[in-house]
Amino acid sequence: MEKQTITIYDVAREANVSMATVSRVVNGNPNVKPATRKKVLEVIDKLDYRPNAVARGLASKKTTTVGVIIPDVTNMFFSSLARGIDDVATMYKYNIILANSDENSQKEVQVLNTLLAKQVDGLIYMGNDISDSIRQEFSRSKTPIVLAGSVDPDEQVGSVNIDYVAAVEAATTQLINSGSKQVALVTGQLAQPINGQYRLKGYKQALQKAGLPYDESLVFESETSYHAGLALFAQLQKAGATAAVVGDDEVAVGILDGALDAGVKVPDDFEIITSNNTKLTEMARPQLTSIDQPLYDIGAVAMRLLTKMMNKEDIDAKTIRLGFDITTRKSTR
Amino acid sequence: MEKQTITIYDVAREANVSMATVSRVVNGNPNVKPATRKKVLEVIDKLDYRPNAVARGLASKKTTTVGVIIPDVTNMFFSSLARGIDDVATMYKYNIILANSDENSQKEVQVLNTLLAKQVDGLIYMGNDISDSIRQEFSRSKTPIVLAGSVDPDEQVGSVNIDYVAAVEAATTQLINSGSKQVALVTGQLAQPINGQYRLKGYKQALQKAGLPYDESLVFESETSYHAGLALFAQLQKAGATAAVVGDDEVAVGILDGALDAGVKVPDDFEIITSNNTKLTEMARPQLTSIDQPLYDIGAVAMRLLTKMMNKEDIDAKTIRLGFDITTRKSTR
DNA sequence: AAAATTCAGTAAAACGCTTGCATTGCTGAT
DNA sequence: ATCAGCAATGCAAGCGTTTTACTGAATTTT
Numbered sequence: 001m002e003k004q005t006i007t008i009y010d011v012a013r014e015a016n017v018s019m020a021t022v023s024r025v026v027n028g029n030p031n032v033k034p035a036t037r038k039k040v041l042e043v044i045d046k047l048d049y050r051p052n053a054v055a056r057g058l059a060s061k062k063t064t065t066v067g068v069i070i071p072d073v074t075n076m077f078f079s080s081l082a083r084g085i086d087d088v089a090t091m092y093k094y095n096i097i098l099a100n101s102d103e104n105s106q107k108e109v110q111v112l113n114t115l116l117a118k119q120v121d122g123l124i125y126m127g128n129d130i131s132d133s134i135r136q137e138f139s140r141s142k143t144p145i146v147l148a149g150s151v152d153p154d155e156q157v158g159s160v161n162i163d164y165v166a167a168v169e170a171a172t173t174q175l176i177n178s179g180s181k182q183v184a185l186v187t188g189q190l191a192q193p194i195n196g197q198y199r200l201k202g203y204k205q206a207l208q209k210a211g212l213p214y215d216e217s218l219v220f221e222s223e224t225s226y227h228a229g230l231a232l233f234a235q236l237q238k239a240g241a242t243a244a245v246v247g248d249d250e251v252a253v254g255i256l257d258g259a260l261d262a263g264v265k266v267p268d269d270f271e272i273i274t275s276n277n278t279k280l281t282e283m284a285r286p287q288l289t290s291i292d293q294p295l296y297d298i299g300a301v302a303m304r305l306l307t308k309m310m311n312k313e314d315i316d317a318k319t320i321r322l323g324f325d326i327t328t329r330k331s332t333r
Numbered sequence: 334m335e336k337q338t339i340t341i342y343d344v345a346r347e348a349n350v351s352m353a354t355v356s357r358v359v360n361g362n363p364n365v366k367p368a369t370r371k372k373v374l375e376v377i378d379k380l381d382y383r384p385n386a387v388a389r390g391l392a393s394k395k396t397t398t399v400g401v402i403i404p405d406v407t408n409m410f411f412s413s414l415a416r417g418i419d420d421v422a423t424m425y426k427y428n429i430i431l432a433n434s435d436e437n438s439q440k441e442v443q444v445l446n447t448l449l450a451k452q453v454d455g456l457i458y459m460g461n462d463i464s465d466s467i468r469q470e471f472s473r474s475k476t477p478i479v480l481a482g483s484v485d486p487d488e489q490v491g492s493v494n495i496d497y498v499a500a501v502e503a504a505t506t507q508l509i510n511s512g513s514k515q516v517a518l519v520t521g522q523l524a525q526p527i528n529g530q531y532r533l534k535g536y537k538q539a540l541q542k543a544g545l546p547y548d549e550s551l552v553f554e555s556e557t558s559y560h561a562g563l564a565l566f567a568q569l570q571k572a573g574a575t576a577a578v579v580g581d582d583e584v585a586v587g588i589l590d591g592a593l594d595a596g597v598k599v600p601d602d603f604e605i606i607t608s609n610n611t612k613l614t615e616m617a618r619p620q621l622t623s624i625d626q627p628l629y630d631i632g633a634v635a636m637r638l639l640t641k642m643m644n645k646e647d648i649d650a651k652t653i654r655l656g657f658d659i660t661t662r663k664s665t666r
Numbered sequence: 667a668a669a670a671t672t673c674a675g676t677a678a679a680a681c682g683c684t685t686g687c688a689t690t691g692c693t694g695a696t
Numbered sequence: 697a698t699c700a701g702c703a704a705t706g707c708a709a710g711c712g713t714t715t716t717a718c719t720g721a722a723t724t725t726t
Contacts, residue, residue: 387681
């Protein structure tokens, strides 16, 4: 009752050829006579032979596996990206090792290392922040890496994202134009480039172009959760905000529900534009107006870029910026 | 400018020991003199040596990797399970290869095979249905498999779930007791055991115990999507339903919004109990009453069970049934 | 018809590690 | 001293592929 795996060697013997020949037909190498190929394929089928990918990986130094570091699969924003990644990966015959990091830089480094130990051919990193420790690991490794839905100010690695500055500026402007003069910005930690350097910048630009003063008390750092948003509405109200540009859909739904629970009418008395256009925006009532990042595409394009890098093809640009829209629904006037 | 990976051999030479000894310290084998261990560790550190997991896998026939087949990461129900799986996997030093199947049995078989080719030590399968083709592959393979959040009527493989019959019965009963006499059941394809054999059974039992007749026109097969739910409400209304037990949260939110959009008051004129208690239930307004399956735990326990199987420990029971609750919110009276 | 070229296939060396078995020192008991 | 017993190490045989030479035969060129 042994494992009794059949190896390439068994196939070779049974087909009266050498293992090299079997290897060739398995790998589609053309240097095999059709008759031989046919015979080998028959034997493979008969023996139900399945090449051992681990041995293959050792010999060829390719695992056809890529590592994916994700803050939390449970967050729609990231899972949408992940879905795009996986689909393209599958298309190119790669598999994905998925690891949750909780945006904890220690976990990230740790996970990154086990991924590299597993000899992944490439890596996709998601997360709002690129801590110094992880950045250091990045530059130390020769494995191709691309960021999905995140920004690398240093452009050390590949990345796919949208123009966050422009997006937030557009959203803010739309709110200002509809008559809301007290527009708040709700985002993640300002220390993270995507929030502090990009979103905040877009927000300020919009204010400036509208000739409005920048008021720090209208900028809110929030955790990425529904409950955080729910609790935040009171503060928003206290600060006199009449509208908000929100960085995360869950938080936005929280704010919306907070408003509703407080008897504030949306969009009549309070307007909201959120940022990720996940399914949540449609599920909420009223439905949420949102910056429309092509989440699935960001993931897909990131993976596609990675395949090119793994293939050592020439890359036009390490950083790919996808377009965005604003999908107007019912949380704005 | 070669890859120039440092191998166990380099470490051995540098530390003046054999590779076997290095291997021992790397693997925490106690048969090493502390002094030697220390020296080896120093060299490892100095050379920045990182064991090649692929080679390790080939030699030891263990990859410390498990395959996870998931219908769609983007669905909260499954991503919640996945999160539980990943967390305990990490805890036990396993990594996860995640593959989306879209519940397409052809894709499932295909994915299963590449996973096995990659020599995963175990497999977790999620999905409502276990097609014959996949079941066949299951029984053919010696790799431990466990189902998470799904039911295997044949108990061929391990599985972790809740008692769906009892859960739906309880939900239906609660609805009946609150005065709703026309309770509908909205679920996935009845051809799938979890829906047809379990949920429907629970539904019928509740009716029967309440002395109500079973009316086929109150049972709805629905796709698993928000939009399907949204569209379904009209039919529900036409069929005269005054309440519904729904099998999926997205669908439930759809029905809820459908009702709201049609000006029907929930819960006054229509009650809803959904099944998965994902975050969505809290985000909806009114918040949804739900069967409370411990999603994260189901995933976690499934993975734990799998570790035991991979470890060839004795298992008390292949099938683990977790408890459930009904969390009452605002979509019921 | 000899030489050059292509084609199919073979043999065997990696790939980087684990592990069973053998070996070497020691230690304490005889 | 001698030796059993044990701890600490080394040796080398795999693990299942890919891949690099290399060989002989068949085909083409000159």
